Amino acid sequence: xxxxxxxxxxxxxxxxxxxxxxxxxxxxxxxxxxxxxxxxxxxxxxxxxxxxxxxxxxxxxxxxxxxxxxxxxxxxxxxxxxxxxxxxxxxxxxxxxxxxxxxxxxxxxxxxxxxxxxxxxxxxxxxxxxxxxxxxxxxxxxxxxxxxxxxxxxxxxxxxxxxxxxxxxxxxxxxxxxxxxxxxxxxxxxxxxxxxxxxxxxxxxxxxxxxxxxxxxxxxxxxxxxxxxxxxxxxxxxxxxx
Ligand code: BTN
Numbered sequence: 001x002x003x004x005x006x007x008x009x010x011x012x013x014x015x016x017x018x019x020x021x022x023x024x025x026x027x028x029x030x031x032x033x034x035x036x037x038x039x040x041x042x043x044x045x046x047x048x049x050x051x052x053x054x055x056x057x058x059x060x061x062x063x064x065x066x067x068x069x070x071x072x073x074x075x076x077x078x079x080x081x082x083x084x085x086x087x088x089x090x091x092x093x094x095x096x097x098x099x100x101x102x103x104x105x106x107x108x109x110x111x112x113x114x115x116x117x118x119x120x121x122x123x124x125x126x127x128x129x130x131x132x133x134x135x136x137x138x139x140x141x142x143x144x145x146x147x148x149x150x151x152x153x154x155x156x157x158x159x160x161x162x163x164x165x166x167x168x169x170x171x172x173x174x175x176x177x178x179x180x181x182x183x184x185x186x187x188x189x190x191x192x193x194x195x196x197x198x199x200x201x202x203x204x205x206x207x208x209x210x211x212x213x214x215x216x217x218x219x220x221x222x223x224x225x226x227x228x229x230x231x232x233x234x235x236x237x238x239x240x241x242x
Contacts, residue, residue, distance in 0.1 A: 001027075001029060001167050001171075002027065002028040002029070003028070003029045003030075003163075004028060004029070004030045005030075005031050005032075006031070006032040006033070007032065007034070008035075008036060009032045009035060009036070010035060010036050010037040011035050011037050011038055011039050011126070012030045012031065012032050012035065012054050012055055012056040012126060013039060013056045013111060013113055013124050014037075015030045015032075016028075016030055016056040016057075016124040016126075017113070017124060019058055020058060020115060020117050020120075020124075021117050023117070023118045023120075025058065025059065025060035025120055025122050026057070026058035026059045026060065026122075027057070027058065027059040027060075028057070028058050028059075029055055029163065029167055030055060030056045030058070031053070031054065031055040031159065031160070032048075032054050033050050033054075034048050034049055034050045034054070035048035035054050036048075038054060038128065039111060040109055040111060040128075041109065041110075041111055042236075042238070044139075046109065046111075046128050047135045048128065049133060051131060051132035051133055051157075051159075052128065052129060052130050052131045052132060052133060052144070052159065053127070053128065053129040053131055053159040053162050053163060053166075054128050054159075055126070055127055055159075055163050055166070056124050056125065056127070057123075057124070057125045057127075057167070057170065058122060058123070059122065059123060060120050060121065060122050061123050062121065063121075065114070065121070067182070068112075068121075068123055069112065069220055070177065070182050070185065070220060071112060071123055071125060071174075071177070072097060072098045072110055072112040072125070072220075073097070073098065073182075073185050073186070073189045073216075074170070074173045074174055074177050074185055075098065075110050075112070075125045075170060075173075076094050076097070076098035076099075076100070076110060076189065077094070077169070077173050077185065077188055077189055077192065078166055078167075078169035078170035078172075078173050079108045079110065079127055079129065079166060079169075080092055080093075080094050080100050081169045082162065082165040082166040082168075083100055083102070083107065083129070083145070085169075086145065086156045086162065086165065087102075087145060087148065087149055087156065090102050090103075090148060091103050091104075092107075092192075093192060093193060093194030093195075094189060094192045094193050094194065095193070095194055095195065095239060095241070096193065096195075096213070096222040096234070096239050097220065097222070098110040098112075100129075101194055102145070102148060104141070104241070105134075105140075105141040105142055105143035106130075106138070106140050106141065106142045106143070107130050107134070107142070107144065107145065108127065108128060108129040108130065109127075109128050110125065110126065110127050110128075111125075111126040111127075112124070112125050112126070127166065129145075129159075129166075130143065130144035130145065131144060131145050131146060131157045131158075131159060131162060132145070132146045132157055133146070134147070139238065140238070140240070145157055173185065173188075183218075186216060186218065189216060190215065190216055193213075193216070195213050195239075195241050196213050196214065196216065197212055197213060198212065198213055198241065198242075199211075199212055199213075199241070200212070200213045200222075200224060200239050200240065200241060200242070201239070201240040201242070202222075202237050202238070202239055202240075203237060203238040203239075203240065204236075204237045209226065209232070210227075211224035211225050211226045211227070212224065212225045213239070214231070217233060219233075219235075220235075221233040221234055221235045222234040222239065
């Protein structure tokens, strides 16, 4: 695995984008000890002090643009499995689309960005994992691995060690996806999901509704059954359990 390690950067996703703009399409992982402008989904900040894992994978792709988002589910599985490997008794689960929860609170998030430069399409998968600290005032409650583990067993709380495990799992799921398509990913993702089937509240920029999450479709949308029996597909938005 090619790895670029930095002490401080604005955002590892931005570092990856700079490489792609200079015709370096990886595959490469970039990890920073801290980020000064870490970015989250939906234009949010990702507060990034030292001690947690901040990393981005950059790689070229020839998949049609409409399928690139499927890589976010590949990466979500990798993060989920890596965390489970580190803390096997942890109550982990994935919340749509790609957050890992531990004990019902968010421990890791993922920001996928795509682009095309020098006639080549590429993908950046940025992943943040709260290892030793987590923010307090977040729309969704957050936690860290340290809040659930007594000691740093075998370097479990070291960003470098966690990235090694995470990148290994990502490699496995990425090649399965590229060989066999989205269905095995969709299935594994549904098995790891915390709330399928289960009650959810979906918050969109201009509306909010409740229903029962019943499945994730082949297009990656969360399928929510409303009280009147109709199924609504959620392509973007924030999902809250219950
Ligand atoms: C989210 O859940 O909102 C996504 C968070 C993604 C954070 C990671 S940290 C590494 C990479 N660099 C960034 O600026 N963001 C992602």
